[in-house]
Amino acid sequence: MSSNDYDPAVEGAETDFARKMSYSDYLQLDALLGAQHPISDAHDEMLFIIQHQTSELWMRLAIHELRAARHAIAREEVSPAMKMLARVSRIFEQLNNAWDVLRTMTPSEYTHFRSRLGQSSGLQSYQYRLIEYLLGNRNGAMLKPHAHDPEVTALLKAELATPSLYDEVLRLADRKGLTMPAAVLSRDVHETHHFDESVMQAWRRVYEAPEANWMLYELAEKLVDFEDYFRRWRFNHVTTVERVIGFKRGTGGTGGVSYLKRMLEVELFPELWRVRTVL
Numbered sequence: 001m002s003s004n005d006y007d008p009a010v011e012g013a014e015t016d017f018a019r020k021m022s023y024s025d026y027l028q029l030d031a032l033l034g035a036q037h038p039i040s041d042a043h044d045e046m047l048f049i050i051q052h053q054t055s056e057l058w059m060r061l062a063i064h065e066l067r068a069a070r071h072a073i074a075r076e077e078v079s080p081a082m083k084m085l086a087r088v089s090r091i092f093e094q095l096n097n098a099w100d101v102l103r104t105m106t107p108s109e110y111t112h113f114r115s116r117l118g119q120s121s122g123l124q125s126y127q128y129r130l131i132e133y134l135l136g137n138r139n140g141a142m143l144k145p146h147a148h149d150p151e152v153t154a155l156l157k158a159e160l161a162t163p164s165l166y167d168e169v170l171r172l173a174d175r176k177g178l179t180m181p182a183a184v185l186s187r188d189v190h191e192t193h194h195f196d197e198s199v200m201q202a203w204r205r206v207y208e209a210p211e212a213n214w215m216l217y218e219l220a221e222k223l224v225d226f227e228d229y230f231r232r233w234r235f236n237h238v239t240t241v242e243r244v245i246g247f248k249r250g251t252g253g254t255g256g257v258s259y260l261k262r263m264l265e266v267e268l269f270p271e272l273w274r275v276r277t278v279l
């Protein structure tokens, strides 16, 4: 240390953490930073691992927020729910920007370690599947890759048995006088909800006169805002995949780009998009 170097200890910064909780202790950095183990000697594998691990961390927070938002909506605590949904949109914006880092990996760099990935694939991300299920995109076939893991299977099955975020929004809207169709309110929540004309007509009343129902209008727009970011995530994914592996089959066994393009057609909140056409 040169004599000009400033020492924060002079103004009282603590330096002895032998018996006190430190930054690393609190954040469990030993576990976090001890979890990057490339299985090839390719330079870019570290980028690939960290990109996925950070995505999983952000997904963890998104799940925390989406569950709390759903709970709040069921309890008619709409303002805190909107704050949480706004945060989930920001999380997805963050995930969208992260593709720019991964895109610096060239196809030849990826080929150096792709074969080492075996049949592992994002298709098996249980947190991603949980987010899709929470939002209402409920394909029971996606449980299959988790059959070997009873805990994850139970987690995903429990989610399939719970009304989705959109189900709770429709129930709230009905209680607030929008009159949603009974068949939709009592639907089998294990399935995906598809476009329903009466639901759209109910939303139409809100969208034609937002000032008469700001609360529902703002809540609906928070959902649209979020789905907008989610669509961009799907689009960035498929574009990055095409850029890196072209039209090769995925390690998970799907057609690759063809499968991911199909997923671009998913509509989480169909009536909130279609209502625009009738305004």
Ligand code: HEM
Residues within 6 Å of the ligand: 051, 052, 055, 056, 102, 110, 120, 121, 122, 123, 124, 125, 128, 237, 240, 241, 244, 245, 249, 250, 251, 252, 253, 254, 255, 256, 257, 259, 260, 263
């Ligand atoms: C070079 C980078 C990447 C490539 C080449 C790639 C490729 C693919 C392919 C081909 C699939 C289709 C399933 C299969 O057959 O394997 C897929 C699915 C998936 N990937 Fe990636 N991926 C990349 C990066 C990422 C990243 C950074 C994430 C973030 C967590 C991610 C998450 C997912 C998820 C969640 C799915 C399932 C999507 C769904 O079922 O709708 N991928 N990926």
Ligand SMILES: N[C@@H](CC(=O)c1ccccc1NC=O)C(=O)O
Residues within 6 Å of the ligand: 052, 114, 117, 120, 121, 122, 123, 245, 249, 250, 251, 252
């Ligand atoms: N499905 C990718 C492999 C892949 O991307 C991947 C493999 C292991 C862990 C995470 C992955 N990321 C997203 O699918 C491929 O076909 O190259």
